[in-house]
Structure formats: C-alpha cells, structure tokens
Amino acid sequence: MPSPAGHKLKNQDCVTIIEKCLILCLVLIIDFEPDKAFLRHMGIYSKVGIAMPKASDIKKNTAIEFNNAVYIVRDIERSVPQGRAGGSLYRMRMYDVVTGAKIDETFKDSEMLSLADLIRRNVMFSYIDGEQFVFMDNEDYTPYNLDKKSIEHELVFIDENTIGLQVLLIDGVPVAIELPPNIVLVVTETDPSIKGASSTARTKPATLSTGLVIQVPEHIATGDKIKINTADHKFMSRA
DSSP: OOOHHHHHHHHHHHHHHHHHHHHHHHHHHHOOOOOHHHHHHHTOGGGTTOOOOBGGGOOTTOEEEETTEEEEEEEEEEEOOTTOOSOOEEEEEEEETTTOOEEEEEEETTOBOEEOOOEEEEEEEEEEETTEEEEEETTTOOEEEEEGGGGHHHHTTOOTTOOSEEEEEETTEEEEEEOOSEEEEEEEEEOOOOTTGGGSOOEEEEEETTSOEEEEETTOOTTOEEEEETTTTEEEEEO
C-alpha cells in the first residue's frame, strides 16, 4: 500500500506536467511569450522554440546569454581533466556586447547554455571612419558600424573584396562580424616562386592584402589569389 507521502509526490508531478502543457499551449496557440527565466525554472525552455544547446555544441562567434548579459564567444578550449569522470570541460573566452568586458568561463560539456536572440545580415566592408569599421547591408544598404577592437580578430581577413561576411545583430545593434569558412586574399609580398616546387611540402611566409602573414607553398608568387581557412589561418589552395 503506497504511503500518503508517495501519493502526494505523484499528485505534485501530475500538477507540474499539467502546468507545462498549459504553458506550451499558450505559446503555440496564442503566441504568448513567457519570461525566459520562468521557462528555465519550469524545465521547458528548450521546448518552445528557444534554443538551449549544450556547451559542447557552442561554436566561436556564438552569442549567448550569461549572468543577465549577452556575450559573444571568441575562443573555446576543450580539456579532459585526468581522473575526472563525467566528460570534457570547455573554457570560453567571451566579451560583453554592451560593455566590451572580456571574461573567461568554464562549462561542463553537458551544461545547457542560452542562445541570445540575434539576426544575421549579409554585408560587405565599406569604409573606415576613425576607429569604426562600416559594413553595408547587401540587400537594403543599411550601414553597420563596429568598433575596431570588437572585430580585431576578423579584420585580418577583411578587405573591400571579401565576400561571405555576416553582421550579427542583437536588438538591431551590430555586435560582431562572422567570417565564412574560407576567404580569398591576394599575396602582396613573398619570396620568388621556385619552379617545380609544387611537388614539395616546403613552405615560405607570405604577406596578404590585409597584412596577414601565413605560410604558403614555395610555388606561390606575389600577385596570386589564394584561399585561406579562417578557422586555423592556413593556406588551402590557389583561388
């Protein structure tokens, strides 16, 4: 015979399930928008169209909500502590989109993080205005100004010919530039190419049109257009 306490626990579970179902009905039927913190408390935040990925799913330049602020993830380091059961740790270097403050936070691989609501727009680099870099919307020509410090990691890949750029907007405010997986730049300075060197694995330094210096095969010459991987800054091929 179940104890009265057992009956009480089951009744509470039933009430919780009914509450969750009612909230989901409000969201799906009448476009009700409950508070995100309340949804997290109810355990249904990820079920109403608001993404909550695990820390292991987060990529660079992802915008997340953390400690009542919005941060852009700049760098991610994965580690597996010795003798620790329970998975990997992800150390993320992030900056506050409002204040520019940089912080480092470590999350367990299974820890759920809240994505910030953002919009991506296709843009082209337009011009420099003091410390501001201005990008133009490819469709409606809206200008987006971004401070040089906030996009310093991306600037080494960007010139007036760079295509595939996207600006990230939060509440209509530009907060970051997202690079494509690879870009094409021109070699502006490198040692003379060596005939027949394409069959060797030897490399040499080359300066590109943005000032970025990378290692390229010995057969690459000044003036060549080359494709670079934006994730690891490495030469991929001639363009």
